[in-house]
Amino acid sequence: MEEYLSQLNESQLQAVTYSEGPSLVIAGAGSGKTRVLTYKIAYLLHQGFPPQSILALTFTNKAAREMKERIASIVGEQQARRLWMGTFHSIFSRILRSEASYLGYPSAFTIYDSADSKSLLKSIMKEMQLDDKVYRIGTVQSRISNAKNSLITVKAYEQSKELIEADQHSKMPLIAEIYKRYQARCKQAGAMDFDDLLLQTNILFRDFPEVLEKYRRFFRYILVDEYQDTNFAQHLIVQRLSELHQRICVVGDDAQSIYSFRGANIDNILQFKNVYPGCKIFKLERNYRSTQSIVNAANSLIHKNKEQIHKTVYSENSVGEKIRVISSYSDYEEGYVVAGKIAEMRMAGTHYTYSDFAILYRTNAQSRILEEALRKRNIPYKIYGGLSFYQRKEIKDIISYFRVIVNPHDEEALKRIINYPTRGIGETTVNKLIAAASDNEVSLWTVLQDPAAYKLPVNSGTANKLNAFRELLESFMLKNDQLSVEELAAVVVKETGIVGSLFQDRSVEGISKQENLQELIKGISEFAELKLEEGAESVKLADFLSEVSLLTDQDNDKNENANKVTMMTVHAAKGLEFKNVIVVGLEEDLFPSLMAKDSLRAIEEERRLFYVAITRAEENCLLTYAKSRFRNGQSSICSPSRFLKDIDAEFLDIPSVASAEDTFQSKRAEYQSAALSSFRNQTKAEDVFSSPVTAAAQQRVSHLTKINDAASSGGNVSALNSNLQPGCRVRHERFGEGEILQIEGTDANQKATVLFDNFGQKQLLLKFAKLTLV
DNA sequence: TCGATCACGATTTTT
């Protein structure tokens, strides 16, 4: 143990070895937070705490798994396995399952993901005949979610003047009613949504002191990672569990709080010392990850925020390169520049491999164009995020069968499969089923079991179809007891006819669906194998489902260490590090997001998000922005992000146009072919920039003017172009700047040969090409 | 009830 402790610096050591009372560890970016947490757990084990008495809560499955592995390497697999370590959601769903009877839920309750709850909300709103343009589904969902995260139950919501008034003010007075029905339907379906996992845990601990008492005694030490991202529900669970013994250690960095949209409350960490009087505060301020330039640049940025715990993050690594800022004319060009930079940096005699690079963006939508650019340059990449494997249609459909087998009252799953594959049970029948079920306050499945008793108004043909469907499901349920999970899965896909219908489809998508299906079955048997290895006596379908619903894409990553460039949102990058980080799309209304515009708090969160992005970098950080970008199907003009001005200029490096030209000179041929294909997609809008980009110009918001669509003012175009001559420098919306080499032809057929800085030589018909003189 | 076609609308981040 001593040997391990000697690897820690002074403040890390203090944080690790203090276990007498509550403690708060403020861990700056890259300060060895995970190391402190893992060593602290190892230390506690060494002190004699049995592993099962330690509760360690993380934010993502990935973080939990990695920490577990690191602890295992210190104290051994046997001990590490018995720790209670996982995400809030997974740990408390586990507890809820074993205590479900207290709350009137089945222990095999379903977990509704946000798509499920959205769909349920939609159907409730339809039944209430609410206009979905007034009651925007996303707004309704987040309203209810926020209420739950603040532990406001349906009753409390109805009684809250404030909330009711706010709803009336926003023309949605019936949110309380939606919430009420939603909750009732979830209960009826034996389902909890993500927020319920925390809310119901709180209800459990509030209403059943003996249960709380049991877990209080059970968990003798509690650790929480990423505490700045906890919401009120999470905070209160932790507080309740630690109230008596006060052995709690939370780790976090207020500068990295980026989840307030999900109810995370930065006050939890800011107020920690008031909630736990006598708590010790440790600050980890030495950054081991990044160069001084990066740390200093990030510091200068984050200091622009008002709300924060004071700390001085510093680095004793080398000074390193300044942060480079690169501008492009369009999002297309941004893609090529990024791809080019990666290729260049990899070739530059350095030791970099593709996996040393990460491209980070604000929104998933930005990934497409970057993906295309990397592909054209044959740069291998992997994209995180987007829709996960388990959210794909074909996978969700099959999982829905499993869900119904385990919990037939699961309304959302039942609705998905009742007519998949099509068996002649259409929307009308389903609506009748729903109506009958809610009139009698039972689940759809209950109605299905005895349609006559609930006066389901269907003709005999439909009744037969429903009956056949019910019998099919019942046969599966019977087999669930006899067969292993993977055997059952095979039976389901075969007997429902899913296999048959999927394998007829020879289209590209059809084949990919088949592959996904096989992947799923393989995943199930691997899961079963793993559980048996871990000593489980038998593996039930319910076991698989309970894990799957909390799994995300990043969790089933197979080729983790493949040599590929990583692409992900900034949110997804939290907690990770890369030698080289490229943050793209640094434009107003994108980063910071348009949504954040009118609130200081929101802007500060965006700034923290940017801080997170920069501090992922170990050696080099590159920031790019485009001056025009495709949004909503048309190109729009963008100005550079205000955040660029928030970084002290001394840490920034803005290359001149000329050096950019050198960079790409040798690669022109490739750019040419790339440019050719993007030429096909050329847009109509023409952007004109007032002045060449200089460092100074980049420091302020550039003044951009827009000229009318050239197609609708064709006459003007030739007039505009008549003074174009060889030798002129021109600018093109997509290809950026270049020099005219040659002009040939007359009038409508006039052609210009232009050598673009970043896209090589191109011939353009002046009739279409909207060129402007620089 | 189902499939195809068309129009429209919306776009932040995720356990």
Add this chain to the structure above:
DNA sequence: TCGTGATCGA
């Protein structure tokens, strides 16, 4: 641009 939702005809 893309995907979803509504509408229509069979």
